[in-house]
Amino acid sequence: MIEFTTKVGRVQVLPIQTKYAAAIYQKIAEGREEIGRFLPWAKGLTLRDEKDFLYQEKNRTYRKHPLVFTMTVNSQPVGMIDLHELDEQKKTAELGYWLAVDYQRQGITSQATKSILHYAYKTLGLEKVRVCIHPKNVASQRVATHNHFQVIGQKKELTCFEHPGPSFL
Numbered sequence: 001m002i003e004f005t006t007k008v009g010r011v012q013v014l015p016i017q018t019k020y021a022a023a024i025y026q027k028i029a030e031g032r033e034e035i036g037r038f039l040p041w042a043k044g045l046t047l048r049d050e051k052d053f054l055y056q057e058k059n060r061t062y063r064k065h066p067l068v069f070t071m072t073v074n075s076q077p078v079g080m081i082d083l084h085e086l087d088e089q090k091k092t093a094e095l096g097y098w099l100a101v102d103y104q105r106q107g108i109t110s111q112a113t114k115s116i117l118h119y120a121y122k123t124l125g126l127e128k129v130r131v132c133i134h135p136k137n138v139a140s141q142r143v144a145t146h147n148h149f150q151v152i153g154q155k156k157e158l159t160c161f162e163h164p165g166p167s168f169l
Contacts, residue, residue: 002069002115008106009074013081013115015066018054020077024070025050027078031101038134039098062086062124071099071112078103081112083120083129091127093120097143104139110146114169117147121166128165132158 002013025047028035036043057068068082079099086093095116099109120126132155133140141159148168149161 002112002119004111004115006073006106006108006111008103008108011108011111012072012075013069013112014072016054016058016068016070016080018051018058020070021051021054022047023077024054024080027100028098034101035098038137038140042098057082062088065119065123067093069112069116071097071108073103073108079109081109081116083116083124083126086126091125093124093126093129095120095129095131097140109140109143113143113147117163118169121169128162130160130162132160135159 001015004011025045028042028045028050032042032045060067062083067084067086069080070077071079071081079097081095081097083093084096095113097109097113117129120129130152131140131144131149133144134157141161144161147163149163152160152162154160
């Protein structure tokens with residue numbers, strides 16, 4: 001578990017739990033238009049979809065370590081952050097995250113990203129982490145640049161950033 005404090009309260013980054021399905025779905029539903037601008041899956045998401053996703057992802061691990069996490073503020077789920085497209089041979093992964101609209105611009109995702117990068121390098125033994133972001137998603141780009149990611153190119157219609165490695169933590 002990762003824990004830190006921001007001006008909105010105590011933030012925890014916890015391995016996902018299916019008990020959070022309704023609360024996570026509610027945050028997505030409340031911010032569906034904003035979240036859906038950059039994450040198309042949010043537009044048609046149902047509570048059943050979210051439950052199915054959490055059941056599927058709760059057991060996704062790498063060397064017995066979780067890869068999908070819930071961000072909570074004062075014990076209430078407000079977003080998710082994960083490592084996916086993990087390549088064991090190249091020791092790389094892609095980072096993904098979303099945060100409820102009413103908790104954005106509080107430094108939560110930036111700090112959670114910093115913590116997940118530390119986890120990826122120190123616990124999982126990865127050597128590179130990248131994130132691919134819609135070019136108009138300025139907030140996500142700020143999270144990436146705040147955490148020393150640098151643009152490396154395009155993937156479909158997304159701008160891809162790569163973190164330079166554990167020496168930049």
